[in-house]
Amino acid sequence: xxxxxxxxxxxxxxxxxxxxxxxxxxxxxxxxxxxxxxxxxxxxxxxxxxxxxxxxxxxxxxxxxxxxxxxxxxxxxxxxxxxxxxxxxxxxxxxxxxxxxxxxxxxxxxxxxxxxxxxxxxxxxxxxxxxxxxxxxxxxxxxxxxxxxxxxxxxxxxxxxxxxxxxxxxxxxxxxxxxxxxxxxxxxxxxxxxxxxxxxxxxxxxxxxxxxxxxxxxxxxxxxxxxxxxxxxxxxxxxxxxxxxxxxxxxxxxxxxxxxxxxxxxxxxxxxxxxxxxxxxxxxxxxxxxxxxxxxxxxxxxxxxxxxxxxxxxxxxxxxxxxxxxxxxxxxxx
Amino acid sequence: xxxxxxxxxxxxxxxxxxxxxxxxxxxxxxxxxxxxxxxxxxxxxxxxxxxxxxxxxxxxxxxxxxxxxxxxxxxxxxxxxxxxxxxxxxxxxxxxxxxxxxxxxxxxxxxxxxxxxxxxxxxxxxxxxxxxxxxxxxxxxxxxxxxxxxxxxxxxxxxxxxxxxxxxxxxxxxxxxxxxxxxxxxxxxxxxxxxxxxxxxxxxxxxxxxxxxxxxxxxxxxxxxxxxxxxxxxxxxxxxxxxxxxxxxxxxxxxxxxxxxxxxxxxxxxxxxxxxxxxxxxxxxxxxxxxxxxxxxxxxxxxxxxxxxxxxxxxxxxxxxxxxxxxxxxxxxx
DNA sequence: CTGAAAGCGCTTACAG
DNA sequence: CTGAAAGCGCTTACAG
Numbered sequence: 001x002x003x004x005x006x007x008x009x010x011x012x013x014x015x016x017x018x019x020x021x022x023x024x025x026x027x028x029x030x031x032x033x034x035x036x037x038x039x040x041x042x043x044x045x046x047x048x049x050x051x052x053x054x055x056x057x058x059x060x061x062x063x064x065x066x067x068x069x070x071x072x073x074x075x076x077x078x079x080x081x082x083x084x085x086x087x088x089x090x091x092x093x094x095x096x097x098x099x100x101x102x103x104x105x106x107x108x109x110x111x112x113x114x115x116x117x118x119x120x121x122x123x124x125x126x127x128x129x130x131x132x133x134x135x136x137x138x139x140x141x142x143x144x145x146x147x148x149x150x151x152x153x154x155x156x157x158x159x160x161x162x163x164x165x166x167x168x169x170x171x172x173x174x175x176x177x178x179x180x181x182x183x184x185x186x187x188x189x190x191x192x193x194x195x196x197x198x199x200x201x202x203x204x205x206x207x208x209x210x211x212x213x214x215x216x217x218x219x220x221x222x223x224x225x226x227x228x229x230x231x232x233x234x235x236x237x238x239x240x241x242x243x244x245x246x247x248x249x250x251x252x253x254x255x256x257x258x259x260x261x262x263x264x265x266x267x268x269x270x271x272x273x274x275x276x277x278x279x280x281x282x283x284x285x286x287x288x289x290x291x292x293x294x295x296x297x298x299x300x301x302x303x304x305x306x307x308x309x310x311x312x313x314x315x316x317x318x319x320x321x322x323x324x325x326x327x328x329x330x331x332x333x334x
Numbered sequence: 335x336x337x338x339x340x341x342x343x344x345x346x347x348x349x350x351x352x353x354x355x356x357x358x359x360x361x362x363x364x365x366x367x368x369x370x371x372x373x374x375x376x377x378x379x380x381x382x383x384x385x386x387x388x389x390x391x392x393x394x395x396x397x398x399x400x401x402x403x404x405x406x407x408x409x410x411x412x413x414x415x416x417x418x419x420x421x422x423x424x425x426x427x428x429x430x431x432x433x434x435x436x437x438x439x440x441x442x443x444x445x446x447x448x449x450x451x452x453x454x455x456x457x458x459x460x461x462x463x464x465x466x467x468x469x470x471x472x473x474x475x476x477x478x479x480x481x482x483x484x485x486x487x488x489x490x491x492x493x494x495x496x497x498x499x500x501x502x503x504x505x506x507x508x509x510x511x512x513x514x515x516x517x518x519x520x521x522x523x524x525x526x527x528x529x530x531x532x533x534x535x536x537x538x539x540x541x542x543x544x545x546x547x548x549x550x551x552x553x554x555x556x557x558x559x560x561x562x563x564x565x566x567x568x569x570x571x572x573x574x575x576x577x578x579x580x581x582x583x584x585x586x587x588x589x590x591x592x593x594x595x596x597x598x599x600x601x602x603x604x605x606x607x608x609x610x611x612x613x614x615x616x617x618x619x620x621x622x623x624x625x626x627x628x629x630x631x632x633x634x635x636x637x638x639x640x641x642x643x644x645x646x647x648x649x650x651x652x653x654x655x656x657x658x659x660x661x662x663x664x665x666x667x668x
Numbered sequence: 669c670t671g672a673a674a675g676c677g678c679t680t681a682c683a684g
Numbered sequence: 685c686t687g688a689a690a691g692c693g694c695t696t697a698c699a700g
Binding site: 001048052053060067068071075081085090091092093102112114218219220245248251255277278280282 | 335379380381382383384386387392394401402403405408409411412415419424425426427428429436442443445446447448471552553554556557579582583585586589608609611612613614616
């Protein structure tokens with residue numbers, strides 16, 4: 001690798017001048033010209049490691065997600081990276097796999113000055129590591145945190161309870177009374193609570209026996225959980241799934257029992273993934289502004305990095321909305 | 335931040351001994367004990383930046399993907415990260431967005447010693463940057479490269495032509511004669527060529543007018559392209575989509591014309607995404623071993639890093655297989 | 669505006 | 685096995 005000293009020698013100036021040219025500081029034009037020529041001839045690239053060691057800043061942003069295979073979190077990664085590119089930051093990605101040990105190991109790694117800031121998406125597997133997160137030397141933010149957001153760190157999230165309420169009110173207004181829930185508990189408890197609140201307004205309740213927890217957040221687990229729900233109560237008229245991937249499995253589960261969506265059973269999901277507009281039938285789902293959330297969270301942290309102080313400690317809850325498509329309708333009896 | 339010098343002072347030894355303990359070199363037991371105690375008391379974490387500057391190794395692995403929102407590439411990210419975690423490496427992720435400029439910008443960034451190795455997944459947007467890739471100071475590998483893999487760099491990929499052939503033979507054996515193709519060209523040309531070869535064995539051909547190129551690789555674009563195909567030739571009996579996400583849109587497009595899959599029109603996809611086992615109907619698709627590919631590619635590069643020499647320059651083509659589900663069947667006339 | 673020096677926090681030869 | 689020194693490639697005060 002060619003070094004700054006070699007560039008300086010070639011240009012007949014000191015390293016200092018080379019550094020100044022690179023940093024865009026005011027330099028005599030002919031010096032700049034000589035330096036740039038030397039950089040060009042030698043194909044010089046500044047060593048970012050050396051710069052980082054000196055400046056204490058790495059231009060690298062850490063992001064933790066439970067899984068990238070999960071379409072919701074992969075969209076988070078995409079939106080975060082969009083913002084980072086604009087700010088000239090690199091993305092260091094770590095997958096926590098809903099596992100506190102993975103989260104801890106990655107965190108210990110990053111603590112050693114590897115990132116300028118860290119955004120942690122999803123609470124599963126990270127709840128146990130809050131003390132480590134709070135003790136980090138760099139700004140840390142929490143993203144899409146659902147259960148009891150901690151006070152100690154800034155949070156950018158969704159009003160999950162309100163989101164569940166939107167779905168519940170929609171089903172209730174359509175006339176549904178017998179609803180099953182497919183929910184990844186305990187993490188999706190607020191969504192279920194919102195759903196229940198919508199029904200409670202009419203004096204209705206969703207029995208605990210009609211809440212089914214899938215083994216994981218994917219279509220197969222959603223299929224299995226929804227199949228169990230349909231078997232448990234053949235008279236149910238609607239299924240609310242707390243993730244679109246689960247809802248896709250539920251659509252299949254309903255079809256396999258020979259029933260139609262939405263004529264016999266309505267299905268409502270949560271996430272509004274790009275492809276659920278083309279499922280059969282197109283999925284009614286709760287949507288939220290992932291892009292705006294990502295932008296807000298990343299910029300909160302980058303501002304803190306620039307200012308050299310901790311980020312504003314606040315909780316910001318983005319508002320969900322309901323996207324009504326073909327998978328929901330009145331119950332058969334109505 | 336507490337430094338190694340402070341630990342040494344606290345333990346009453348030199349930095350050297352602290353460094354030796356951390357590196358696991360043979361150290362006198364009582365020295366090790368004193369050092370470990372001091373590390374514990376002070377909460378010392380070695381500064382990885384300083385270590386990297388000295389050793390020239392960063393324990394960071396770069397991965398380029400066209401997009402993380404694309405389920406195929408997000409599964410690549412997941413599998414790559416699985417392997418990296420086992421080797422103690424961090425993942426620096428960059429999205430090239432099918433754009434040569436993004437690819438170049440990210441590459442220039444990494445060139446400055448930020449990664450120990452780089453895996454580039456997908457050829458779109460990267461073809462133009464091959465000279466830069468070949469000139470990198472660290473091992474570079476190509477992954478899931480489809481069109482004319484370059485000779486200059488190691489490649490771990492799929493036999494895309496064979497994959498297209500598998501899909502084509504399946505449709506041909508079922509008796510289909512009028513097939514439309516939804517293909518992201520030019521990058522998916524080998525898949526289409528394989529499909530054509532299967533039909534050519536029976537003296538059949540797929541007319542260029544029945545090859546439709548979607549605007550992007552997602553369900554909506556697949557829906558639009560398949561709708562165009564169905565409008566262009568109402569007599570077609572099968573649609574081959576070169577990505578599952580496109581095929582999901584095609585399933586919807588067929589349904590919207592009031593036809594059934596597979597009774598009226600068969601649909602075959604490509605990727606075997608986790609959720610297409612639960613689409614309506616479940617999708618017949620070409621599958622390939624992403625996990626094995628990722629493992630092979632990452633370990634090829636990490637071996638090169640360890641050995642301090644360029645990776646073995648070879649091309650490795652993994653074999654595809656066909657997963658037959660409910661979306662394909664004999665044509666109506668058969 | 670430019671030159672010579674110090675130092676970021678490590679690791680790696682090199683003597684004892 | 686331990687100690688004192690040099691150096692990875694930068695940037696940042698500090699004099700001229």
